Amino acid sequence: MPNSGSESVDDYLKAILELSGPTGGPATSNRIAQRLGVSAPSVTGMLRKLSTGNRPCVTYQKHHGARLTNEGRRRALRIVRRHRLVELFLCEVLGYSWDEVHEEAERLEHFISGKLEERIARKLGNPEFDPHGDRIPSKHGTLPKRKTVRLSEAPAGQTAVVSSVSDRDPEMLRYLQRIGLVPNRRLTVLEHAPFEGPTMVRLHGERQSRGISPKLARAVLLQEI
Numbered sequence: 001m002p003n004s005g006s007e008s009v010d011d012y013l014k015a016i017l018e019l020s021g022p023t024g025g026p027a028t029s030n031r032i033a034q035r036l037g038v039s040a041p042s043v044t045g046m047l048r049k050l051s052t053g054n055r056p057c058v059t060y061q062k063h064h065g066a067r068l069t070n071e072g073r074r075r076a077l078r079i080v081r082r083h084r085l086v087e088l089f090l091c092e093v094l095g096y097s098w099d100e101v102h103e104e105a106e107r108l109e110h111f112i113s114g115k116l117e118e119r120i121a122r123k124l125g126n127p128e129f130d131p132h133g134d135r136i137p138s139k140h141g142t143l144p145k146r147k148t149v150r151l152s153e154a155p156a157g158q159t160a161v162v163s164s165v166s167d168r169d170p171e172m173l174r175y176l177q178r179i180g181l182v183p184n185r186r187l188t189v190l191e192h193a194p195f196e197g198p199t200m201v202r203l204h205g206e207r208q209s210r211g212i213s214p215k216l217a218r219a220v221l222l223q224e225i
């Protein structure tokens, strides 16, 4: 689907926000290209454009990648807020399941007015979390940090609660739902089998332990309790 100018800018800012992670480190052109499925030269061109003008959204240095300016971060968080509110709205009000909402939100996030955003937030009781457990940025553009660790990196023996799961793969979401590996579920990490083997966990409330593949374990974030 061809992107109009501002949709495409929004997607870049969102990608840089996600790739920068909690530390706010630079996002390299290659990773942005991978994330958005576009060529490296078009990324370079766009980053140049975003780093100029009156209120630049990124700082960009060749070979060093891009970082969001305050303006860029504010704009990225506004899109993320709309995305997550739409996801929750679709689940809670329209009865969508959690594996159906990401794709719809990817499209709708670009077309929501400030007014509609506020009405949705109010209808939902100014929620803090989306259906996948991700925190919804505030309307003032802040996003409190949560200390989380990937299931794949959590130390054996740790008991934790699932804080969020990646929302990008519907099939993965259906599987996680089926096995009950969903936000707020408690579990204990038993061991990480070597050589790309599974992470063994015990979900609280279940007798048997369960093996989680490395790919899945990287998609699940835990919060210590």
Ligand SMILES: [Zn+2]
Pocket: 083, 087, 101, 102, 103, 105, 167
């Ligand atoms: Zn989503």
